Amino acid sequence: MVWDKDTKTVVLTGAGVSAESGIPTFRGEAGLWKNYRPEELANPQAFARDPKTVWEWYDWRRGIIAKAVPNAGHQAVAAVEKHFSDFTLITQNVDGLHQAAGSERLLELHGNIWKTRCTSCGAIEEEYSVPLKDFEPRCSCGGLLRPHIVWFGESLSPQVMEESFACAAACRLMLVVGTSGIVQPAASLPLTAKEAGAVLIEVNADETPLTPLMDESLRGSAGEVLPELLRRHKVSI
Numbered sequence: 084m085v086w087d088k089d090t091k092t093v094v095l096t097g098a099g100v101s102a103e104s105g106i107p108t109f110r111g112e113a114g115l116w117k118n119y120r121p122e123e124l125a126n127p128q129a130f131a132r133d134p135k136t137v138w139e140w141y142d143w144r145r146g147i148i149a150k151a152v153p154n155a156g157h158q159a160v161a162a163v164e165k166h167f168s169d170f171t172l173i174t175q176n177v178d179g180l181h182q183a184a185g186s187e188r189l190l191e192l193h194g195n196i197w198k199t200r201c202t203s204c205g206a207i208e209e210e211y212s213v214p215l216k217d218f219e220p221r222c223s224c225g226g227l228l229r230p231h232i233v234w235f236g237e238s239l240s241p242q243v244m245e246e247s248f249a250c251a252a253a254c255r256l257m258l259v260v261g262t263s264g265i266v267q268p269a270a271s272l273p274l275t276a277k278e279a280g281a282v283l284i285e286v287n288a289d290e291t292p293l294t295p296l297m298d299e300s301l302r303g304s305a306g307e308v309l310p311e312l313l314r315r316h317k318v319s320i
């Protein structure tokens with residue numbers, strides 16, 4: 084059966100799983116900052132034009148995330164990992180809350196908000212100050228630092244992408260939690276799993292473009308629906 088411990092399982096998450104921790108999703112009204120849409124700031128052109136504003140936006144998000152703690156949805160995802168012997172979490176989230184909840188085997192598709200990358204030498208460093216000391220931070224080599232995040236118009240790390248699609252193609256069960264399913268290539272992972280014969284279950288507050296692919300669609304908040312789903316399938320939380 085599909086919930087047996089040896090079923091290859093993938094959980095794909097998006098911003099909805101962190102909404103109950105108080106982190107605004109990207110496409111809800113709460114995701115707006117100074118009337119900018121995330122797409123207007125999370126792109127390389129915006130950063131080249133005005134790095135300070137882009138860093139201010141990330142500083143705002145980092146300030147919110149720094150105060151946040153994992154919710155019942157993150158904890159349920161960590162419990163799914165403990166239940167299955169072959170498990171991968173693929174997340175679009177950059178907030179680190181899955182790790183804080185105990186998830187270990189995870190692929191971060193879009194990077195991590197607590198890391199910087201030098202636009203000159205490429206060095207990646209962890210950076211936890213909130214607020215940032217400098218809104219045009221510099222590397223020791225003198226280069227401008229940027230958030231280590233995949234922006235609109237940029238490619239994902241080829242290794243992370245390859246591994247994610249391989250996991251999606253090999254899994255027999257995929258839970259798709261709190262993602263609008265419109266940002267590629269993440270949105271194609273459920274299709275890959277479906278084509279390979281996996282059972283797909285969606286947990287989302289609303290219907291999404293991925294809903295028609297699903298074997299089961301559960302409407303509601305991840306923090307309530309996921310624990311309920313796990314209880315139904317006798318997965319200990």
Ligand code: OAD
Binds near residue numbers: 175286303
């Ligand atoms: P979105 O903001 O696009 O979508 C959030 C989804 O979560 C929506 O479908 C909501 O219905 C759902 N949702 C909201 N609250 C929920 C809750 N409590 N429980 C369950 N579902 C809930 O976020 P993503 O799909 O993650 O990229 O967006 C994808 C990417 O777009 C992000 O990773 C980000 C953004 O640009 C980067 O930062 C690179």
